[in-house]
Amino acid sequence: MKLIRDIHEACRAEGRPAVSFEFFPPRTEEGDRALFERTLPALRALAPDYCSVTYGAGGSTRDKTLGIVDRIQREHGITAMMHLTCVNSTREQLRDVIEEARARGIRNLLALRGDPPPGVADWTAVEGGFTYSRELVALIRELGGFCIGTAGFPEGHIAQPLGPIADWQFLADKVAAGADFVITQIFFDNEDFYRFHEHMTKKLGVTVPIIPGILPILSRTQTKKFTELCGARLPDAFVARLDELGDDDAAVTQFGIDYATEQCAALLKFGVPGLHFYTLNKAHSTVAVARNLGLVAQ
Numbered sequence: 001m002k003l004i005r006d007i008h009e010a011c012r013a014e015g016r017p018a019v020s021f022e023f024f025p026p027r028t029e030e031g032d033r034a035l036f037e038r039t040l041p042a043l044r045a046l047a048p049d050y051c052s053v054t055y056g057a058g059g060s061t062r063d064k065t066l067g068i069v070d071r072i073q074r075e076h077g078i079t080a081m082m083h084l085t086c087v088n089s090t091r092e093q094l095r096d097v098i099e100e101a102r103a104r105g106i107r108n109l110l111a112l113r114g115d116p117p118p119g120v121a122d123w124t125a126v127e128g129g130f131t132y133s134r135e136l137v138a139l140i141r142e143l144g145g146f147c148i149g150t151a152g153f154p155e156g157h158i159a160q161p162l163g164p165i166a167d168w169q170f171l172a173d174k175v176a177a178g179a180d181f182v183i184t185q186i187f188f189d190n191e192d193f194y195r196f197h198e199h200m201t202k203k204l205g206v207t208v209p210i211i212p213g214i215l216p217i218l219s220r221t222q223t224k225k226f227t228e229l230c231g232a233r234l235p236d237a238f239v240a241r242l243d244e245l246g247d248d249d250a251a252v253t254q255f256g257i258d259y260a261t262e263q264c265a266a267l268l269k270f271g272v273p274g275l276h277f278y279t280l281n282k283a284h285s286t287v288a289v290a291r292n293l294g295l296v297a298q
Contacts, residue, residue: 018274042283085114141178158231217256
């Protein structure tokens with residue numbers, strides 16, 4: 001499978017954005033079937049450049065994440081990236097997971113610190129483990145043979161008490177440690193991304209691709225829950241429209257498609273190197289946005 005840094009370089013040379021999707025490991029057999037029998041075939045028709053699979057809280061889905069990434073690459077022929085977090089893992093345990101990924105033909109890793117396990121208020125490294133994701137980036141780089149992604153936060157990480165400027169410096173440190181590209185947390189106001197991008201590139205000298213993460217929303221309740229968890233700000237007009245639509249999920253889904261389309265169109269005009277869609281393991285909205293943008297045949 002291709003290295004994602006090479007994919008982005010090839011897309012740049014072709015003058016087009018890279019298009020990628022994110023999935024999470026389903027909790028049930030029915031969820032597995034839906035992902036592999038419906039969602040993936042529908043999204044594969046868009047000819048995505050790559051996809052990624054998340055890692056459960058506390059590493060709870062490690063084996064399943066490995067299996068899904070492996071299966072996507074073998075059965076669907078799509079380059080897939082495995083998320084990897086520092087939570088509840090020593091350096092040696094992380095080394096073992098990385099080597100298992102290598103043995104399965106996985107060559108792209110998204111290195112994250114990770115959130116505390118459920119029920120734990122504050123993030124604490126285990127003895128012999130890492131405190132910062134840049135340490136995980138450095139380990140993967142030391143082991144060699146992988147393309148390394150990392151996460152960026154256009155509004156600053158919700159757990160960073162010193163604010164976004166300090167958080168962005170930590171991101172620059174992760175790039176310096178060996179990260180090949182950045183995928184951002186969701187955001188709903190492009191101005192937040194533009195400020196973040198300018199600071200990273202102009203003030204901190206980061207030159208690796210910075211790819212915006214986009215979420216076409218599906219419901220009012222779900223959207224507000226997600227943004228509370230990650231700290232993403234909802235613009236006033238966005239909230240007003242959500243409240244107007246209420247619990248009409250079909251209408252909210254269409255609003256999400258329209259809003260994400262406008263958001264992405266502006267980002268592409270700005271010159272982003274790619275778009276990374278948080279699919280929530282569903283295809284409809286992502287397919288609709290991609291078609292609206294002319295990224296696939298109508």
